Amino acid sequence: IFAGPIAFLKSAPDLRFLPDPVALEVAFAGRSNVGKSSLINALTNRNGLARTSNTPGRTQELNFFDVGAVELQGGEVTPPLFRLVDMPGYGYAKAPKDMIRQWRFLVNDYLRGRAVLKRALVLIDSRHGIKDVDETLFDMLDNAAVSYRVVLTKADKVKASELQAVMDKTASQIRKRPAAHPEIIATSAEKGMGIPELRAAVIEALG
Numbered sequence: 270i271f272a273g274p275i276a277f278l279k280s281a282p283d284l285r286f287l288p289d290p291v292a293l294e295v296a297f298a299g300r301s302n303v304g305k306s307s308l309i310n311a312l313t314n315r316n317g318l319a320r321t322s323n324t325p326g327r328t329q330e331l332n333f334f335d336v337g338a339v340e341l342q343g344g345e346v347t348p349p350l351f352r353l354v355d356m357p358g359y360g361y362a363k364a365p366k367d368m369i370r371q372w373r374f375l376v377n378d379y380l381r382g383r384a385v386l387k388r389a390l391v392l393i394d395s396r397h398g399i400k401d402v403d404e405t406l407f408d409m410l411d412n413a414a415v416s417y418r419v420v421l422t423k424a425d426k427v428k429a430s431e432l433q434a435v436m437d438k439t440a441s442q443i444r445k446r447p448a449a450h451p452e453i454i455a456t457s458a459e460k461g462m463g464i465p466e467l468r469a470a471v472i473e474a475l476g
């Protein structure tokens with residue numbers, strides 16, 4: 270599936286711009302700089318599909334990607350098999366107050382109103398673990414009853430023993446959360462580590 274066609278569909282700065290809900294969705298969320306763009310690019314084996322950001326002020330939008338939509342002869346396009354959704358990064362240190370408000374409204378509206386959203390994958394930096402801003406997102410997901418799973422990023426940046434420690438700690442931190450998947454996936458976009466497991470997690474989420 271990930272070797273087939275994957276294409277950017279559209280950006281939605283607010284709910285009026287959401288695409289028609291014709292396919293199931295799996296969303297990616299995480300703090301700015303967590304490695305979300307790099308991981309989406311590794312997942313889909315395409316460089317530059319998700320822009321590697323570096324412009325935290327500009328990314329307050331949901332980005333939708335069609336997976337498996339095929340253009341037929343004559344230009345008609347089949348519906349996608351499913352969609353990947355790149356959610357706006359959060360927790361940017363210098364974010365102005367109304368940007369944070371805008372993020373909260375957009376994400377909350379999307380999580381609460383999107384019946385085709387099957388699961389969110391919440392990215393956490395292996396070096397830092399869960400921060401308060403991540404807990405805020407977990408609360409929103411639990412309250413919206415949207416299933417989610419934690420994916421550790423940049424696993425190449427820590428020693429194997431530290432990675433095991435952060436996996437154990439993270440698992441215990443989410444254990445009481447009702448909508449959290451109990452199993453954590455460790456990844457490195459840079460080294461290709463955990464990418465097959467991440468692909469399997471996306472497919473499982475659609476199940």
Ligand code: GDP
Nearest residue numbers: 301302303304305306307321322423457458459
């Ligand atoms: P985003 O803001 O969450 O989309 O993060 P990016 O994908 O733009 O990555 C932020 C920074 O982390 C960039 O400098 C990346 O090169 C780096 N990065 C991303 N993934 C990895 C990884 O798996 N390993 C390492 N060592 N660096 C990474």
